[in-house]
Amino acid sequence: xxxxxxxxxxxxxxxxxxxxxxxxxxxxxxxxxxxxxxxxxxxxxxxxxxxxxxxxxxxxxxxxxxxxxxxxxxxxxxxxxxxxxxxxxxxxxxxxxxxxxxxxxxxxxxxxxxxxxxxxxxxxxxxxxxxxxxxxxxxxxxxxxxxxxxxxxxxxxxxxxxxxxxxxxxxxxxxxxxxxxxxxxxxxxxxxxxxxxxxxxxxxxxxxxxxxxxxxxxxxxxxxxxxxxxxxxxxxxxxxxxxxxxxxxxxxxxxxxxxxxxxxxxxxxxxxxxxxxxxxxxxxxxxxxxxxxxxxxxxxxxxxxxxxxxxxxxxxxxxxxxxxxxxxxxxxxxxxxxxxxxxxxxxxxxxxxxxxxxxx
Numbered sequence: 489x490x491x492x493x494x495x496x497x498x499x500x501x502x503x504x505x506x507x508x509x510x511x512x513x514x515x516x517x518x519x520x521x522x523x524x525x526x527x528x529x530x531x532x533x534x535x536x537x538x539x540x541x542x543x544x545x546x547x548x549x550x551x552x553x554x555x556x557x558x559x560x561x562x563x564x565x566x567x568x569x570x571x572x573x574x575x576x577x578x579x580x581x582x583x584x585x586x587x588x589x590x591x592x593x594x595x596x597x598x599x600x601x602x603x604x605x606x607x608x609x610x611x612x613x614x615x616x617x618x619x620x621x622x623x624x625x626x627x628x629x630x631x632x633x634x635x636x637x638x639x640x641x642x643x644x645x646x647x648x649x650x651x652x653x654x655x656x657x658x659x660x661x662x663x664x665x666x667x668x669x670x671x672x673x674x675x676x677x678x679x680x681x682x683x684x685x686x687x688x689x690x691x692x693x694x695x696x697x698x699x700x701x702x703x704x705x706x707x708x709x710x711x712x713x714x715x716x717x718x719x720x721x722x723x724x725x726x727x728x729x730x731x732x733x734x735x736x737x738x739x740x741x742x743x744x745x746x747x748x749x750x751x752x753x754x755x756x757x758x759x760x761x762x763x764x765x766x767x768x769x770x771x772x773x774x775x776x777x778x779x780x781x782x783x784x785x786x787x788x789x790x791x792x793x794x795x796x797x798x799x800x801x802x803x804x805x806x807x808x809x810x811x812x813x814x815x816x817x818x819x820x821x822x823x824x825x826x827x828x829x830x831x832x833x834x835x836x837x838x839x840x841x842x843x844x845x846x847x848x
Contacts (some may be wrong), residue, residue, distance in 0.1 A: 494526045496551050500544035503658055515539040534592060538821040547584070548591040558712040572767030574651050575699050579659045579666060582646055582808065585829040586664050589811040592820050596663055598642045601690050605714045609706040610690045611720035617641065625722055626749050630679050631798050635806070637686060643667055644805035645682065658685040665689050668699075675792075675799035676752040676779040680718055707739075722751055723759045742774050746782040753777040804830065817841065 501511045512522040516539060524530035530541070541548045590596060602613055617623060617640040628636055637643040643665045649654075650670035655677070656690060657668040667685040669678050688694045693710045701839070727749070731741045737760050746753050757774035760766045766774065777785075783792040812826045823837040830837075 489712040493532065493551060494528060496554060497532070498526060500546055501542060501549065504544050504832055513787055514543045525739035533819050535822070538588070538825070541631075542822060542824045546621050547587060549587055552591070554560060555656070571681070572699075575654070575657050575668070576697060577669060577699055578646070578648055579657065581828065581831075582644065582663065582666055582805065583659075583664055585808050585812060586644070588821070588825045589808060589815065590663060592815050593811060598641070598663065598665060599640070601641075601692070606721055607687060607691065609714040610687070611724075614641070614690065614717075614721055615724060616687070622661070625724070626727060629798065630675065630682070630750065630795065631803070633679070634682065634803070637667070637682075638805070638807060639688070640663065643686060643689060644808060645669065645803070647671055647799075647801065647803035649677075654699060656685045657697060658688040658694040659697045660689055660692075665694075671800050671802060673796050673800050674779075675795035676746075676750060676755070678799040679750050680722065680755055681754065683718035683722050684714045686721070691717065693707045712822065719755065719759050723749055723756060725763060728760060728763060732765045735765065737770075739770075739774070742766070743777075743782045743786045746777075746779060747786045747788045750791070750795060752778075752779050753782055765828060 501508055504511060506514065507524065512519045515522070515536065517525075517536065521530060525532050525536070537548045538549055538746055584609075584757065602610070603611055615625065618636060621636070621640060623636055627631065634645045635796045637645060638740065645667045647669050648671065650668070654670055656670060657666075659666045667682060667689065667802040669681050669685070672678050684776075685694075685698075688698050688710065690712070691713055693714065697711075723745075728745065731737060731745055737745075742756060742760065745751075746756050749756070754775045757766065758772070761771040780792045780796075783789055809829065812821070812829055815821045816823055816826050823834045823841075827834040827837045
């Protein structure tokens with residue numbers, strides 16, 4: 489059986505149901521050029537392969553290698569059964585865009601993650617990775633934290649509207665680390681979700697697509713480990729102890745920390761209690777507050793407004809979007825992959841570029 493690139497293109501043409509001449513027109517080639525490429529006397533260009541894959545409903549990777557793409561399959565423990573198809577579709581969309589980009593720009597190698605570390609060790613390692621870039625988690629807004637995760641850990645983060653009750657998801661392949669967080673006004677919870685999903689990635693839990701509903705955290709050993717990572721990553725022990733030099737965290741300092749770290753009072757209360765910095769009764773009193781209340785009590789009302797605006801906004805992974813924008817602008821691919829990635833009509837992409845309206 490012939491397994492060459494021309495042979496797979498012939499298979500793609502046959503499956504499309506089009507004649508070779510009609511297929512050539514669809515992929516912007518003359519019948520003569522397509523025939524020469526199929527016979528090996530002309531090389532397929534990058535744009536040719538992108539258009540062939542698009543028209544035939546396959547991938548450039550399959551045309552080149554015959555390898556079927558990895559697919560996001562929900563882990564058995566996910567409780568959001570009603571949302572499975574939606575989340576798998578979102579993950580597949582960004583995975584497909586990443587694969588297309590790598591075919592155009594070359595494969596990427598992901599930052600190695602220490603294999604021997606547990607959740608606590610990985611939280612310290614992750615904090616150190618940020619420190620190498622002169623960054624601390626407490627100094628980063630959530631949008632800036634997302635950008636930092638991209639550069640420090642090769643993580644692509646998408647913020648999308650999810651089915652009701654779903655917080656986020658994580659999925660990883662050999663070339664992609666993908667985190668999803670739901671659009672919400674509860675900014676402190678979204679920030680914890682992002683850190684929680686990062687924990688799944690670094691702890692290597694996400695080779696199956698992992699998704700959690702609100703309130704699911706902590707029920708499975710992997711969830712407990714991801715929660716532990718998130719708590720220690722977002723609320724470093726050194727920061728909390730520095731705020732409690734006598735060994736006791738007073739209420740005013742706890743409120744200041746909620747605003748500084750942009751976490752919920754519930755999350756901070758349990759972290760402080762586990763470190764022995766507050767009593768059980770103080771933990772319950774702090775947990776009764778909300779992040780919004782703490783922003784007012786701490787005289788930071790602008791924090792709640794900006795953080796709430798950020799957490800409710802849709803967001804795409806910058807690396808993937810910019811890569812596709814550049815590829816289309818440079819004539820390496822059609823408008824279809826970018827339109828699919830952004831979930832907009834192809835005509836909108838074409839018209840935007842024709843009008844000089846592209847933005848990064």
